[in-house]
Amino acid sequence: MTAVASRVRTTPATRSGTTSGTGTLLRFMLRRERFRLPWWLLGAGLLLAFQSTGSQRLYGTPEDLAKLRETMGGNVTVVALSGPKELLETIGGEVVFEIFSYLAIVVGLMSMFMVARHTRSDEETGRAEVIRSARVGRHAPLAAALCLAGLANLAAALVVFATAAGTGLPVGGSALLGLATAGVGLTFAALTAVAAQVFENTRAVYGAVALALGVAYVLRAVGDVGNGALSWLSPIGWGQRTFPYSDDRWWPLLLPLAATALLGATALALLDRRDFGAGLLPSRPGRATASRALSSPLGLAWRLQRGSFAGWAIGLFLLAASYGSFGNSVEQYVADNPEIADYLPGGGDDVVNSYLGLTIMLTALTAAAFGISSALRARGEETSGRAEPVLATATSRWAWLGSHLTVALLGGAVVLLAIGFGEGLTYGLSVSDAGQIPRLMGVALVYLPAVWLVVGVAVLAFGWLPRAATAVAWAVFGYCAVVALFAESFDLPDWVGRASPFTHIPEAPFESVTATPLLIVGALAVALLAAGFIGFRRRDVGT
Amino acid sequence: MTSTISVAGLVKTFGPTRALDGLDLEVKPGEVHGFLGPNGSGKTTTIRVLLGLLRADAGTVHMLAGDPWSDAVALHRRLAYVPGDVTLWPGITGGEVIDLMGRLRGGLDRRRRDELLERFDLDPRKKARAYSKGNRQKVALVAGLASDAELLLLDEPTSGLDPLMEAVFQQCIHEVKREGRTVLLSSHILAEVEALCDRVSIIRLGRTVESGTLGELRHLTRTSISVETAQPVTGIDALPGVHDVVMDHTTARFDVDTQHLDEVVRRLSALGVRSLTSSPPTLEEMFLRHYGDEETSGKKDVA
Numbered sequence: 001m002t003a004v005a006s007r008v009r010t011t012p013a014t015r016s017g018t019t020s021g022t023g024t025l026l027r028f029m030l031r032r033e034r035f036r037l038p039w040w041l042l043g044a045g046l047l048l049a050f051q052s053t054g055s056q057r058l059y060g061t062p063e064d065l066a067k068l069r070e071t072m073g074g075n076v077t078v079v080a081l082s083g084p085k086e087l088l089e090t091i092g093g094e095v096v097f098e099i100f101s102y103l104a105i106v107v108g109l110m111s112m113f114m115v116a117r118h119t120r121s122d123e124e125t126g127r128a129e130v131i132r133s134a135r136v137g138r139h140a141p142l143a144a145a146l147c148l149a150g151l152a153n154l155a156a157a158l159v160v161f162a163t164a165a166g167t168g169l170p171v172g173g174s175a176l177l178g179l180a181t182a183g184v185g186l187t188f189a190a191l192t193a194v195a196a197q198v199f200e201n202t203r204a205v206y207g208a209v210a211l212a213l214g215v216a217y218v219l220r221a222v223g224d225v226g227n228g229a230l231s232w233l234s235p236i237g238w239g240q241r242t243f244p245y246s247d248d249r250w251w252p253l254l255l256p257l258a259a260t261a262l263l264g265a266t267a268l269a270l271l272d273r274r275d276f277g278a279g280l281l282p283s284r285p286g287r288a289t290a291s292r293a294l295s296s297p298l299g300l301a302w303r304l305q306r307g308s309f310a311g312w313a314i315g316l317f318l319l320a321a322s323y324g325s326f327g328n329s330v331e332q333y334v335a336d337n338p339e340i341a342d343y344l345p346g347g348g349d350d351v352v353n354s355y356l357g358l359t360i361m362l363t364a365l366t367a368a369a370f371g372i373s374s375a376l377r378a379r380g381e382e383t384s385g386r387a388e389p390v391l392a393t394a395t396s397r398w399a400w401l402g403s404h405l406t407v408a409l410l411g412g413a414v415v416l417l418a419i420g421f422g423e424g425l426t427y428g429l430s431v432s433d434a435g436q437i438p439r440l441m442g443v444a445l446v447y448l449p450a451v452w453l454v455v456g457v458a459v460l461a462f463g464w465l466p467r468a469a470t471a472v473a474w475a476v477f478g479y480c481a482v483v484a485l486f487a488e489s490f491d492l493p494d495w496v497g498r499a500s501p502f503t504h505i506p507e508a509p510f511e512s513v514t515a516t517p518l519l520i521v522g523a524l525a526v527a528l529l530a531a532g533f534i535g536f537r538r539r540d541v542g543t
Numbered sequence: 544m545t546s547t548i549s550v551a552g553l554v555k556t557f558g559p560t561r562a563l564d565g566l567d568l569e570v571k572p573g574e575v576h577g578f579l580g581p582n583g584s585g586k587t588t589t590i591r592v593l594l595g596l597l598r599a600d601a602g603t604v605h606m607l608a609g610d611p612w613s614d615a616v617a618l619h620r621r622l623a624y625v626p627g628d629v630t631l632w633p634g635i636t637g638g639e640v641i642d643l644m645g646r647l648r649g650g651l652d653r654r655r656r657d658e659l660l661e662r663f664d665l666d667p668r669k670k671a672r673a674y675s676k677g678n679r680q681k682v683a684l685v686a687g688l689a690s691d692a693e694l695l696l697l698d699e700p701t702s703g704l705d706p707l708m709e710a711v712f713q714q715c716i717h718e719v720k721r722e723g724r725t726v727l728l729s730s731h732i733l734a735e736v737e738a739l740c741d742r743v744s745i746i747r748l749g750r751t752v753e754s755g756t757l758g759e760l761r762h763l764t765r766t767s768i769s770v771e772t773a774q775p776v777t778g779i780d781a782l783p784g785v786h787d788v789v790m791d792h793t794t795a796r797f798d799v800d801t802q803h804l805d806e807v808v809r810r811l812s813a814l815g816v817r818s819l820t821s822s823p824p825t826l827e828e829m830f831l832r833h834y835g836d837e838e839t840s841g842k843k844d845v846a
Contacts, residue, residue, distance in 0.1 A: 124672065200673075201633070201672055203633075203634075283670060283672075283673060285636075285666075285668035285669060285670075286635075286636035286638075286639070286668055286669070286670050287636055287638060287639055287668065288636070288638040288667045288668045289638050289639070289642055289667070290638065290639040290640075290641075290642035290643050290646070294635075294639055294642065294643050294646075295642075295643070295646040295647075296646070296647070297647070299643075300643060303635065304632060384630050385626070385628065385630040386630050386631070386632060388591075388594075388596060388626060389624065389626060389629075389644065389683070389686075390644075390647060391594070391595075391596060391615075392594045392596070392619060392622075392624035392696075393619055393644060393647035393648040394616050394617075394619045394620040394647060394648055394649050395616070395619075395647050396615070396616045397615075538598075539598075540596065540597045540598060541591075541596040541597070542591065542596060542597075543557070
């Protein structure tokens with residue numbers, strides 16, 4: 001009797017073989033994602049909600065839209081940054097034009113992190129080994145991760161649909177927009193699944209998929225500016241070319257579906273051709289001895305942070321460059337859409353300078369995020385146990401923390417210079433004035449005291465409240481970001497704005513730079529850094 | 544002669560937990576000192592205090608004639624540390640880590656480094672994320688042993704090593720000892736302790752319960768006796784130091800505190816011994832008694 005019962009129970013498992021356990025794993029993965037996924041969905045929803053309400057307020061009338069088609073549709077840079085100008089037929093299409101690339105990047109990254117975390121990362125850390133030793137088929141973790149990404153993208157489609165329709169856009173187009181967004185996410189989920197078979201470590205998977213996301217963006221940028229052919233090679237292009245609200249074409253949705261099926265099948269096939277824990281590409285051996293550069297705490301800090309530093313510097317350079325390229329047409333654009341002037345700090349009088357000032361301020365704020373993540377590297381080293389052997393050598397706590405902060409503080413300065421250089425380069429090219437480069441580099445560098453002050457808060461927390469340091473630092477950054485983005489449009493009380501250091505930095509170039517606020521913010525930054533060092537000198541390490 | 548490490552009444556608390564509760568430790572120059580205790584007894588916490596990573600709440604701590612907290616950097620030039628749970632930077636190779644650690648300590652002997660890599664059979668070109676647990680441990684060991692530091696602090700340095708590498712490690716420590724350097728070795732591997740250590744300290748619940756040479760510690764423990772005599776066995780259980788007696792007419796089995804062995808043997812020989820087996824305390828038993836037996840260690844603490 002018992003023998004029969006147990007046979008009955010084990011039969012399905014043995015028969016379904018390589019995918020058994022998928023359902024259980026999927027439920028477990030959903031549980032692991034329950035705090036992360038809502039943030040991604042919220043991010044996508046907020047992006048779309050702001051764009052949709054903003055666009056409808058600014059270009060609500062057919063005349064506004066017609067003007068917009070002329071100015072924006074004719075501007076190569078805007079088309080390259082946003083999407084095909086055919087979208088500008090309707091107000092809904094205008095929303096898609098402006099926001100779809102960003103939505104695509106959000107769901108693309110969400111899918112990338114999700115799939116890599118549950119496949120390659122689990123394998124790399126050894127978590128997957130425990131799971132695979134149970135009654136779980138070889139294909140089950142990958143299959144479950146892809147199902148998870150499918151559910152997450154379906155949820156993203158629902159959020160996009162509900163937000164678009166909820167902000168007054170037509171229901172049919174909104175459904176199409178939701179599915180087109182999910183299509184991009186699914187394609188990158190399946191691409192991540194392939195990359196997770198090819199590369200042996202998670203960082204390489206992230207690098208490859210992020211690169212593919214960048215290539216997809218560039219392909220559609222070039223295609224949208226030209227005859228559109230290259231856009232058909234990009235998953236982002238597929239989504240945009242459903243033309244929600246203007247043409248409502250459903251058939252391009254077949255492209256991401258086919259790509260997902262193809263890539264997913266490829267990933268499963270590749271999985272059979274590699275060993276557990278290994279990638280199809282073996283990792284290359286490195287140096288047998290350390291170079292001269294790796295001889296000091298600073299050398300180590302630089303080695304650990306140089307990759308992410310380069311990523312931030314290049315990323316923000318490109319962002320600033322794209323802002324700068326738009327600088328010359330901004331005057332015409334504001335003349336056509338006078339409502340925009342309300343959002344510029346200088347109003348309509350000195351449009352170009354106030355545009356440059358605003359965009360540099362927003363990018364400089366992002367540079368503060370680099371400073372925080374760089375300073376928090378020290379905390380990461382401490383909690384992972386890697387700080388201990390270093391501090392057990394003749395490296396003082398000052399030298400150890402100081403070297404990570406050197407990268408954070410000087411790196412922050414270099415990132416600001418890269419921002420100024422990027423904005424100055426493209427704006428200078430468009431107005432044929434090389435002098436814009438040093439000018440805007442100077443403008444960006446004005447924000448250095450504010451960036452250092454934010455880093456100072458992170459260091460203060462690291463010294464005195466190490467466990468809360470990460471949360472405190474990012475909360476302060478989030479506060480500064482909210483103040484910078486919304487203080488004026490939401491009429492927040494005065495003191496709210498004044499608590500952010502960025503409010504006190506003169507908004508060059510349309511405001512004249514005075515030394516006093518810079519010196520005060522700078523002195524505060526130095527005081528916070530010093531207090532943080534003192535706290536770290538006095539406390540236990542590794543707690 | 545001043546001790547290399549001298550700890551007295553050391554207390555360290557983490558919130559409500561008292562991790563170290565009046566710990567004492569003496570390590571003399573040139574000795575290999577075994578540091579033993581169950582998991583969570585405070586070995587690693589003690590070593591972290593010695594490294595100046597944690598600040599002592601009470602008690603005195605001296606190491607190499609300095610204060611581990613305030614003279615940390617100066618002392619660290621003269622010591623090498625091998626952690627038991629080695630985490631490395633995923634993108635940096637083992638060879639780079641070894642060089643970096645040596646340079647941060649103030650220079651390393653390249654010839655010795657290469658020789659150790661050879662002996663431990665470690666590939667220095669692999670990125671750290673590709674190393675197994677045992678190989679990560681080897682990276683830390685080579686980094687520590689390649690230095691000519693006068694004091695080695697080793698916190699379960701051989702966890703995850705195979706028996707072959709364990710033998711290499713023991714050779715290395717013998718060499719270190721011959722050079723007159725001092726070693727504090729925290730370990731769970733009793734064969735390793737027996738082979739290497741001149742003296743040991745056993746700690747439990749943050750306190751030192753026993754300290755001395757292995758011979759001295761053996762002396763404090765019990766020998767098991769199984770005996771058959773001509774006349775019926777009587778009065779054995781009344782002798783001092785005799786425990787757990789099982790008597791059956793002319794046979795008896797019991798444990799006796801090693802310091803009372805002589806009296807018991809005299810008494811037995813008066814009864815006419817027909818056969819006698821005596822098993823000396825194994826290290827295992829000795830440690831199990833100190834690690835596990837609540838009552839015994841409680842009494843020892845009072846005494």
